[in-house]
Amino acid sequence: MNDLKQAIKNKARQLGFSLAGVTSSEPPAQYNIFETWLNAGMHGTMNYLAEERSRIRRADPKQILPECKSIIVLAIPYTPLAREASEARIASYALGDDYHDILPQKLQALVTFIEEQLGHTIPNRYYTDTGPVLERELAQRAGLGWIGKNSMLINPQAGSTFFLAEILLGIELEPDDAFTTDHCGTCTRCIEACPTQCILHDRTLDARRCISYLTIELKDSIPEDLRPKMQNWIFGCDICQQVCPWNRFSLPADSNFETKIPLPILTSDLLLTPVEFNQRFKKSPIKRAKRRGYLRNLSIYVGNRGNKDILPVLEKAMQDDEPLIKESAAWAVDQINKREDHA
Secondary structure (H helix, E strand, O other): OOOHHHHHHHHHHHOOEEEEEEEEEOOOOOOHHHHHHHHOOOOOOHHHHHHHHHHHHOOHHOOOOOOOEEEEEEEOOOOOOOOOOOEEEEOOHHOOHHHHHHHHHHHHHHHHHHHHHHOOOOOOEEEEEOOOHHHHHHHOOOOEEEEEEOOOOOOOOOOEEEEEEEEEEOOOOOOOOOOOOOOOOOOOOOHHOOOOOOOOOOOOOOOOOOHHHHHHHHHOOOOOOOOHHOOOOOOOHHHHHHHOHHHHOOOOEEEEEEEOOOOOOOHHHHHHHHHHHHHOOOOOHHHHHHHHHHHHHHHHHHHOOOOOHHHHHHHOOOOOOOOHHHHHHHHHHHHHHHHHHOO
C-alpha cells in the first residue's frame, strides 16, 4: 500500500495539489474545542454548524462513511496575498474561480485514479470546505502543517494561502506522521493586526466579529460598531494572513485561482442590477454573498472612505428595492455627511 500512497500523492501533484498527506479515520482529538466554541455562540448565525447531525458527523468520520479507514488531506494554492491597496479589497482566495466548482472535479479525478490502480470501486466521500469535518485538525494529523494563532493551517514551505480538501476512503493507507511542532512561537502579529479583535487565545475566532464572517456569512445588517473596523474589505479579509511572516513562502496560485475579477472594484457597482451582478460574478465565490450582501458591503466601504463625490450614486442606491441595500447606503451617506460637517 505504500506504493499506492506514493502514486496517489504523485497524481495529486499532477492535479495541482501542492500538499498531500494521509491520516487515519480516528475521531478528532480536538472536537471538544469545537463543541466549546459552538456552545459559546461563537459561530454566530451559521446554525448549520450547530445542528445535531452535523455535530455527530464532525465528531467521528465513520459517521460520514462507515467504511472509512483512511483520509487523504490535500492543499492547493490560491492567489498570493496583495500587501497594500487603498481601494475596495476582496480576499485573495475569491479573486479567481469558485473553488467549490473547481475542486470537486479534481477530487473525483483522484478517486477515479485510485480505483483504477486497485481495479475496483471503493467507498469514498470527498469535501472541500462544505463537509462536516474538522479539516484543519485532519490536515495537521496528515502532516500538512500546524494550526496557527489565527486559526489558519500553516505550512513552513507554503504559508497559509491554500484551500484544503479531504477524501474519506474505505481502504487502509499508512498514515503520515502528524505535524507536531508549533512555529508561531511568541509572534502575535495576527492578533495585534486584527481590527475587530476576533482572534481568541485558543486559536479559534469569534466569528461574530470576523470581517470574513460579516461580509460573507452574515445575511442581515452588520452591527454599526463594527462597520468602521471593516476598513476597505468588501468580501472576506486577509489581514491576519498578510501580517503572518510564514506567508513570504506562499506558492504561486493554481491557474484556476489566478485573479479573474476586473480590478479595481468600482463604486459604480453600487448600481448593479440583479442580472448584472449574476453575470459579473457567475464563476466567483462573491456570488455567495448575493447581490444584497455585496452591495451592503460596498456601501459600508464607501461610507468608511468618506468621499463626498460618491453621494449621487449612494442616493440612487437608497432607492433600491432591497431594504438591506437601502439601509447600508443611507448609513454611508450619513457617515460622509458627518465628515463634511466636521471638516
